[in-house]
Each structure stands twice: as structure tokens, then as C-alpha cells.
Amino acid sequence: xxxxxxxxxxxxxxLAWALNTSLSVDQRMALQDVDGSIAWATAIHKAxxxxxxxxxxxxxxxDSVKKEFASGQFAFVPSDEDIHTAVERRLNxxxxxxxxxxxxxxxxxxxxxxxxxxWMLQAIPExxxxxxxxxxxxxxxxxxxxxxxxxGYTHLQRAQPILLAHWWLSHYWALKRDVDRLNDLTKRVSxxxxxxxxxxxxxxxxxxxxxxxxxxxxxxxxxxxDAVSDRxxxxxxxxxxxxxxxxxxxxxxxxxxxxxxxxGFFELSDAFSTGSSLMPQKKNPDVxxxxxxxxxxxxxxxxxxxxxxxxxxxxxxxxxxxxxxxVFQATDTLLSILPVKAAALRTMTINPERxxxxxxxxxxxxxxxxxLVAKGVPFREAHSLxxxxxxxxxxxxxxxxxxxxxxxxxxxxxxxDVYQVFDPFESINKRNTVGGTSLQxxxxxxxxxxxx
Ligand code: ARG
Numbered sequence: 001x002x003x004x005x006x007x008x009x010x011x012x013x014x015l016a017w018a019l020n021t022s023l024s025v026d027q028r029m030a031l032q033d034v035d036g037s038i039a040w041a042t043a044i045h046k047a048x049x050x051x052x053x054x055x056x057x058x059x060x061x062x063d064s065v066k067k068e069f070a071s072g073q074f075a076f077v078p079s080d081e082d083i084h085t086a087v088e089r090r091l092n093x094x095x096x097x098x099x100x101x102x103x104x105x106x107x108x109x110x111x112x113x114x115x116x117x118x119w120m121l122q123a124i125p126e127x128x129x130x131x132x133x134x135x136x137x138x139x140x141x142x143x144x145x146x147x148x149x150x151x152g153y154t155h156l157q158r159a160q161p162i163l164l165a166h167w168w169l170s171h172y173w174a175l176k177r178d179v180d181r182l183n184d185l186t187k188r189v190s191x192x193x194x195x196x197x198x199x200x201x202x203x204x205x206x207x208x209x210x211x212x213x214x215x216x217x218x219x220x221x222x223x224x225x226d227a228v229s230d231r232x233x234x235x236x237x238x239x240x241x242x243x244x245x246x247x248x249x250x251x252x253x254x255x256x257x258x259x260x261x262x263x264g265f266f267e268l269s270d271a272f273s274t275g276s277s278l279m280p281q282k283k284n285p286d287v288x289x290x291x292x293x294x295x296x297x298x299x300x301x302x303x304x305x306x307x308x309x310x311x312x313x314x315x316x317x318x319x320x321x322x323x324x325x326x327v328f329q330a331t332d333t334l335l336s337i338l339p340v341k342a343a344a345l346r347t348m349t350i351n352p353e354r355x356x357x358x359x360x361x362x363x364x365x366x367x368x369x370x371x372l373v374a375k376g377v378p379f380r381e382a383h384s385l386x387x388x389x390x391x392x393x394x395x396x397x398x399x400x401x402x403x404x405x406x407x408x409x410x411x412x413x414x415x416x417d418v419y420q421v422f423d424p425f426e427s428i429n430k431r432n433t434v435g436g437t438s439l440q441x442x443x444x445x446x447x448x449x450x451x452x
Contacts, residue, residue: 002079002085003081003084003085003088003103003108017081020081020318021081021082022082022083022321022324023076023080023081023082023083023085025324025325025328026082026083026084026112026115027076027083027086028119028324028328029083029115029116029118029119029324030069030074030083030086030087031066031069031070032114032115032116032118032119032122033083033087033111033115034062034065034066034069035066035118035215036114036115036118036194036215037062037087037091037102038059038062038063039194039211039214039215040102040106040111040194040211041055041058041059041062041102042055042059042211042214043195043206043207043208043210043211044102044105044206046206046207046210047105047205047206047207048205049101049104049105049204054101057095057098058095058098058099058101060095061094061095061099062091064094065087065091068090074086074090082108082112083115084108084111084115088102088103104204105197105202105204105206106194106197106202107196107197107198107199107228109196109197109198109199109228109315110194110195110196110197110198110224110227110228111194113193113194113196113227113230114192114194114215116234116323116324116327117189117190117191117192117193117217117233118215118216120189120233120234120237120327121186121189121190123331124182124183124185124186124189126331126335127182127331127334127335127338128179128183130334130335130338130339131175131179131182131244131338132179133338133339133342134175134338134339134341134342134345135172135175135179136342137341137342137343137345137346138168138169138171138172138175138345139169139172139446139449140346141165141168141345141346141348142164142165142166142168142169142172142442142445142446143165144350145163145164145165145168145350146165147163147425147439148163148164148165148350148352148355148356149161149163149164149352149355149356149359149424149425149428150162150163150164150167150265150355150358151358151363152167152437158358158359158360158363159363160363160364160366160427161363161364161424161427161428162428162437163428163437163438163439164350164352164355165442165446166437166441166442166445169442169445169446169449171247171250174247174250175244175247178240178243178244178247181240181243182237182240182244185233185236185237185240187218188232188233188236189233189237190216190217190218190219191217191218191219191220191221191227192208192211192212192215192217192219192220192221193221193227193228193230194208194211194215195208195211195220195224196221196224196227197224198228198316199224199225199228199315199316200224200225201224208220224315225314225315226315228315228316229314229315229316229317229320231305231309231320231323234305234323234324234327235302235305235306235309237327237330238298238301238302238305238326238327238330239302241298241301241302241330241331241333241334242295242298242299242301242302242330244334245291245294245295245298245299245333245334245337246295246299248291248295248337248338248341249291249292249295251291251341252288252289252291252292252341253288253292255268255285255288255348256285256288256289256292259285263354263358264351264354265350265351265354265355265358266348266349266350266351267348267349268283268285268287268344268347268348269344269347269348270283271343271347272343272344272347272348273285273286273287274286274287287340287344288341288344290337291337294333294337297329297333298330298333298334301326301327301329301330302330304322304326305322305323305326305327308320308322309323359424360399361399361400361401361422362390362400363427364421364422364423364424364427365386365389365390365400366386367421367422367426367427367430368386368389368400368418368421369382369383369385369386370382370421370430371414371418371421372385372412372413372414375413375415377412377413382412385411385412389403389408389411389412392407392411400422401419401422405418
């Protein structure tokens, strides 16, 4: 049975059917489809389309259908074109011809948009908690890192010393923005399209506000043409997924780098490493590489949907059926990455000595310039004099903290206290303004995160 066919004298070609059917994708919205139908039955009952008995029968029938889905008992048949057809077909088997009244005043166009939004409204909190779990892991690591130092980089060149905790938290804040974006999106997802009909609205006196409320939507759509064709929420969702995947890939790349023998800052636990089929010594960070790789796939999903909706004539076009697979794939991908990543970070070994030994005195050259600034030298000149110190030390092949005072004094107004600037803790703790890497600043960040 299809939900259409009256005007056709021939059955749909088998290959065309296979191309057209969306059941393999949209069966994932089964519970949402049934919930939408239960609410719709109430709305058309109130509008006088269903008698009390018909309404009761449809509601009971849909409850049974829902139970079948929830328990995995629901049996699809080959003629189920999509989830909407499957639900109505089953309802008909359970309650008979009254089932045929359910679709009054409704189209699959407003129905599918409703199901999809309902699905996303449950996916957002699920994703949020998976993100939160990883955020907690980052904060835990930051707390455990205490006063551990590490080199901070720009252009992947040693730049200035930072606290390892500061580095962990930098990833926390990026993910926080992703979670904020995800939750901000909720208000654009929580708009009910049902009651828009195929495109022009419904001719029955449907109380759309009550319908929205019963389904948990915050508001109703204001234009039926827009409502059945709007997929902005899906594109935005994919953007948020892609953006967060980019953040995750950035963290992943650094873990990959820092677990190399050359860096040796971190070591992954065996439970989150993989081996080589050929080289017995290998311990590979596949989990993190996959995070990096899948970010590319997620960006592709966003691009794909954008290209699908570009230039579509108003209102519903079958192209829009392509909207759900990328959203489901993006969600599944993130839900598979996030818990693994959290656990891999929690079980990683940190090597503070390696990080400490990667901090050399040249990384305090900015502090050397600031030292001169404190003595009244304009920063531009101080920058140049500190640069000369680096050059002089390089030429004489000595470390800056070992260069004799006379050599400093030959360059600028340095005094005996100059050697203090080469203490990386001094350097860190000077950066004590909000957002800086000082111990106090980092403690404040953690307090803020924990809402203390
Ligand atoms: N499977 C369709 C989709 O996902 C449902 C809407 C079908 N509407 C239609 N007019 N054929 O978009």
C-alpha cells in the first residue's frame, strides 16, 4: 500500500521504487512519527473530524504501534515506502478503515518536517551530555596538571611557557562554545511545522498552539510555504557538528603530536592505542587520528546539505529527503567519538619532565624585553635589545641564562637581577590578568567553570 495511487494506472517501476523509498533512513524517526500522529489525531478530533470513538480507536492503535517500535516488534513490509506509510499501514491492520481518517488535513511534507525536528530535539540533549562528559575530562586533567609546565607554541615553534592546565582548558572553552551553539539552535528547531499541510496550510480548524504544546514545541511556524521547505535547522545543526569536530580534530592533532617519540609529552594507555600488523614496536593513536579524519567527513556532510538546498524552488521538493542521512551520520559520528576521546584523555600518562625540558630560556625572551620595559625602555627598543641578546648567545653558543652580565651590559641597561627572568614560573605567574596562564588565573578559570 502507498499513501497515493488513485490517479495512476500503472505500478511504480521497481527500480524507481527503490530510488524513491526512504524507509531505511527515516525509520529512525518512528517514535517521533507516532507521537506526531497521536497529537494530530487529538487536533483533528477537536476540529470535529474524528468522533470520540474514532479518536479513541486511533489513539489506542497508535499506542500499540508505538509499543511495537519500542520493543523492536514492529515488522516492516516491502510496500512501506517511508516511516509515515509504515505507521499508517500498521494502524490500518490494527483498527481497520478508521485509520484512513488520520491523515486528514495533513501532508507528509509537514509531517516529515515535524518528525525531523522532534528527533533533533531529543538528539541535542544527548549530544550535549556527551560533550559535557568530555569537558569534565578536560577539567579533571587541568586540575590534575597542577603546576605542570609545558612549552606553548605559535607556528608550531616554541613561543612562551604555559601551564599544562591552561592548555587543557583552552580545549574546554572551545567545546563550551559548541555546546552553547547547539543549545541556542534549540529555539529554531522548536518550531512546529505541522498544520502547514502540503504547502498552503490546512483547511480544518486546528489549534496549532495546542498541538505545539502537546508535542513540546516552543512555537508554531508562521508561514506554511516556509515551514515545509525550511531546512535551516538541519544545516545549522550540521554546522555545529562540523565546528565541534574541527575543535576535536585540533585537540586530536596535538595529542598525536605530543605522543610521538620526538615530543614524548603524553603517552596513551594501551586500551586506547592500536598496534601495527608488521612493526611489533608500534603504538598508534588511531582513536585520535580518526577524530581528525572524521572532522573532514562531517564538514562534507554540511557542504552536501547546503548544496542540496541551494536554489530549490519553493516549497517541498523531493531533494529535501536527502536532509536526514547527513544529520543522523553526523550525530552518530560525534556520539562515537566523544566518549572514547574522554576515556582516552582520562587514562593518558603525562610526562612533566619532558615538557619541562622542552622549555628553554629563549622562550623567556619576551620577559627579557618586559624586564627592560620595567626599567623605562620603550617596548620597541626593548624588543630589539632582547633580540640582540638572543643573537649574541647564539653566536657564542651559550644559553642566555649562562651569558655573563658584562655581555648583557654591552647590549643594554641590564642589571644583575636579569637572570630572574629565565625562571619559567616567574614568566607564567606574571600573566595574571583574566585569561592569562598564571596559576591564579587558571585556578579562577576552573572556579568559573565549576560555578564556584
Ligand atoms: N520521505 C519524504 C522526506 O523525507 C517524506 C515527504 C514526502 N513528501 C512527498 N511529497 N513525497 O522528505
